Amino acid sequence: MLSQLTYLSFLAVFAGIPLSILVMGSVISRRGDHQPVRVQVGGVALMITLALGYTIPWDSYLIARGVWWYGEGVVTTRLWWMPLGEYLFIVAQTVLVSVWTFQYASVADPTVGHSWRDRLLGVVAGVAVGAVGVGLLLGPAETFYLGAILAWAGPVFALQWGVGLRYLLAIRRRIVVLVGVPVVYLSSIDRIAIAQGLWTISPTYSTGLTVGGLPIEEGLFFLVTSLFIVQALVLLRWVIARWG
Template sequence: MTYLGFHLTFILGPTVVLTAVALRSRARLGPRTPAALFAVAPLALLYTARWDQYLIANRVWWYGEDRVVGSWLGVPYEEYAFMMLQPVLTGALLLALLSLRSAPLVRPSTSWHGRRAGAAAGSALILTGLGAGAWALRNGGGWTYLGLILVWALPALGGLVVASWPGLRAFWRESLLTWAVATTYLGVADGIAIASGVWTISPEQSTGWLVFGLPFEEALFFAVTNGLVVAGAMLFWVPGLPPAGDGIRSE
């Protein structure tokens, strides 16, 4: 398998189908549907590219030269494409699930009372990312990849959780299901790609822990990045919903 073959096999098909479903449901989902679908992708590219360049340059992971079309700044073109496609895939799944919701789609309350749990959860993520990530990087060796994920992803995820908490709380079933399905699906696809030699995770810079055969760091990567996408898409989508009223209440 090549990296392009990975996209053709696992990524492009479901992304196109779910995006079409979400866009066809725009009348129900509201005017911010395109923003929720597509605005996260360029932000993900900007936030991830330099981090990924560092990982590859330091051999935290590497790719087979015969498995990619080419590279720029050491990163395969297909990797840049994945940075853009994953947010669209996961965001489209979220919107497709939201379109199936039987209850009215209305803007949730943004009162401080409703945000307190989000502030606590977000703060915990930020502190964990900075604290545990710094510890892992200081120890280096097999903790390196884990530390790089923690310090890169958890503070951003914590901030997004705080900002998007009203939507995550009101639509928690769709948010949780999207996160679980996307993380599992991409984890399985990643495991197949690793077994096929498309890319390799450094055994010296990873813990060696496995989650159903997948390196723990890779499972964590998809867990946190799909969390980022769900929270980010929710942040773009919720403001376009009509306010609760006329006897309609948000959950």
């Protein structure tokens, strides 16, 4: 029964199985052959390293603050404030979205340019996202989690949009698909986990607004993190195509 799942068994079922299917499907279909394997492997490894390095301090702080907590018997091992499953979730999501992106992203178009004006606009837009987040952080307690996500996302968006905002806009329809599918899936399994009591979002630090029973903060988190990965990988391919 789902109610008997621990954090690790939850990941094995809801992350391990779809990832295995996705990897097997890509091998059988040989999709993504236009991209060298070393670039794909290197890209995934880079994403994992960056995801862990950037997320662990933020995640640990929010857990220590009590923004969310785990059900009884769900967590078996902790490293500092974070359960072992939390580290594995970061890795699993990163690999899942990365493999999906490499297999279904179109070939990079090196003809799309990027001016200094575009770079400035991208940085300003990212800073604006972060500023909104800081404002929410400093506001009522119920906007704390929402603000923490946006404040955390701002610097990454500023960097990515500064590097290639025009290219990301040029392939925006593809970005919507690449981001939308994992966001829907990850949000769905997160909804299952919350319903089964694996973890609980604090009503003190969240707005209480939900979509299909999922707190909007959780949906925003998966949107932001999936954008991190998808944008980074398509920009990596674009930069290689332009300068390789």
